[in-house]
Amino acid sequence: MSTALRQIEQEITEIETSIDSTATKIQSTYLEYAEAVAQAVQQQVIIAMYQVCTRDRPAAFLTLSFDRRHKLQQDVQILAKTTVDLVRQSLAECVQNLQSDQEAVDRLLTKTLSEASQTANDLLITANILDSSTKETVTEIQIRLSEVEFTNRTVMSHRGELRVLSARLNQLHSELERKQKLKMIAEAELTWRSSWTELE
Numbered sequence: 001m002s003t004a005l006r007q008i009e010q011e012i013t014e015i016e017t018s019i020d021s022t023a024t025k026i027q028s029t030y031l032e033y034a035e036a037v038a039q040a041v042q043q044q045v046i047i048a049m050y051q052v053c054t055r056d057r058p059a060a061f062l063t064l065s066f067d068r069r070h071k072l073q074q075d076v077q078i079l080a081k082t083t084v085d086l087v088r089q090s091l092a093e094c095v096q097n098l099q100s101d102q103e104a105v106d107r108l109l110t111k112t113l114s115e116a117s118q119t120a121n122d123l124l125i126t127a128n129i130l131d132s133s134t135k136e137t138v139t140e141i142q143i144r145l146s147e148v149e150f151t152n153r154t155v156m157s158h159r160g161e162l163r164v165l166s167a168r169l170n171q172l173h174s175e176l177e178r179k180q181k182l183k184m185i186a187e188a189e190l191t192w193r194s195s196w197t198e199l200e
Contacts, residue, residue: 002186002190004186005183005186005187005190008179008182008183008186009183011179012176012179012180012183015172015175015176015179016176018172019169019172019173019176022165022168022169022172023169025165026162026165026166026169027095029158029161029162029165030091030094030095030105030162031091031092031095032158033091033105033155033158033159033162034087034088034091034092034095035088036152036154036155036158037087037091037109037145037148037155038083038084038085038087038088039084039154040148040151040152040154040155041080041083041084041087041113041116041143041148042080042081042083042084044143044147044148044151045076045079045080045083045116045120045141045143046076046077046080048120048141048143049076049120049123049124049141052124052129052130052141053072053124053129057124057129057130060128060129060130061129063128064127064128064129068127072123072127072129075123076120076123079116079119079120079123083112083113083116086112086116087109087112090108090112091105091108091109094108101166102162102163102166106145109145110144110145113143113144113145113148116143117140117141117142117143120141120143121140121141124141
């Protein structure tokens with residue numbers, strides 16, 4: 001084996017090691033991101049419900065009896081906890097199935113947050129704080145991923161780290177592909193030379 005080919009193979013091994021460690025780091029960062037999103041969403045759900053009841057529709061909230069207010073608040077806490085569990089579980093499965101590209105995660109989170117928003121609005125309608133036919137979007141709860149990320153420094157930090165790691169992984173895969181092509185060329189050249197004989 002030529003020195004050049006041995007060098008290329010060593011570089012390929014180093015790149016493959018870097019790919020493995022970067023992929024592992026991406027997985028662990030996604031789990032941290034999932035936890036940060038889950039905590040932020042829990043807070044967002046409670047804050048959104050609080051704002052509707054105290055700022056947008058205080059009159060409707062004040063007409064509720066103590067028991068109905070208490071039940072609504074308990075339902076809100078259950079919704080927040082359920083949403084947190086769903087975010088954690090869904091993202092953990094996403095990562096374990098190696099489908100942790102940002103687009104797939106965003107779709108999953110957007111769907112989860114949309115369902116949580118709808119449930120929150122249904123709770124408000126049941127409590128007669130929102131009218132089921134209302135078109136006043138100011139009082140409707142809409143929890144968006146972009147807002148969760150923007151308002152939470154930890155979530156934004158993990159998102160930024162994932163962006164950097166994903167770019168690094170793509171770069172490593174491109175470099176691996178390039179080195180594998182060089183290896184093939186070097187092997188072909190070596191094979192050519194090994195069977196080449198000058199005609200007498």
